[in-house]
Amino acid sequence: MKKVLVIAGPTASGKTAFSLRCAEKFHTGIISGDSIQVYRGFDIGSGKITEQEKAGIDHYLIDIRSPHESYSVSDFQHMARELIDTHDENMIICGGTGLYLKACLYDYSFDPEEGEASVDPELEKLDNETLYAMLRKSDPVQAEKIHLNNRRRLLRSLTIQKREGKPQSEIESEQTHHMVYDAYIAGCTMDREVLYNRINRRVEGMFRSGLKKEVEGLLKEGVSFEDSGMKGIGYREWRDFFDGSMNEQEVMAEVQKHSRQFAKRQYTWLNHQMPVHWFNALDEKDTDRILNEISEWYSHS
């Protein structure tokens, strides 16, 4: 099994710096596990690494899509696995999109026939109560996991069932639920309060670096608020600014708030979905400790 070092953690926790350090130390390439950094032109708001910061280390899955193109877990899973499998050098996956990381590492299966996430138009006409009743009847196991109000997931589960001819829970039960790589998942963290302060300052920095200009430029090029990249934090909030309902200060406060809330959700995912080895990224000693652990892990084949 190939070894994959995963560097996870909430936004602003120091993943990028740590990934560079690891890449240098262990001579690896870096795959970005991020749903927004794939889009060209979305640089400042997505916290994308600059050419200079890359320091000659190979980075993958950044700037691989134009703003109008779609990108999803399935794309990430295929591309990341291919990179890992075909390169001689080891790969690091660095990113904060929990689902992407998990889908790559574990035996998640997506229908290759299905171009992109679809929803059956017939189902879309029905209301939540009806959808939920249908699911409860055809796939009680899955219905147990999805709340009546979560229309998106209700629709998706029913669509999958219709396409594949069997319930989603059955498809999942056929998966191994073991990691398909020898992965070590390192998680950057720090005290919550400190992280939140870092997030606030980081967003301020984005505004100072010209986030507004970046968004204006994207809009001028024809990117709309409906495009995926624009759904990202740091981008979607500008809609209210251009509507005239918010000033720049207010937009910034919103971006900061959304980033903090997002960080919390990332923690929830990472803490409950994957075996993460947490370390305090601001603490040199703790960072050394984890680096030693990683070396150790690399040395055992």
Added chain:
RNA sequence: GGAGACGUAGCAAAGUGGCUAAAUGCGGCAGACUGUAAAUCUGCUCCCUAUGGGUUCGGUGGUUCGAAACCACCCGUCUCCA
């Protein structure tokens, strides 16, 4: 100085005699997650030794079987006139 309006939980904002520990939204906390995931969704959020108890709606006093709601005064905020 005069006239009026208002003061409700962290914030905003309903409530105008019992059904109210007090709607709703925001924020906060916790959680779910198999193709939009920086998405979508859920629960909790006055205090406590908690299927029960305690203390609330600017303050004090009063009316009433019963008040956040009615009355009086006080304090504070805002608007208008001077």
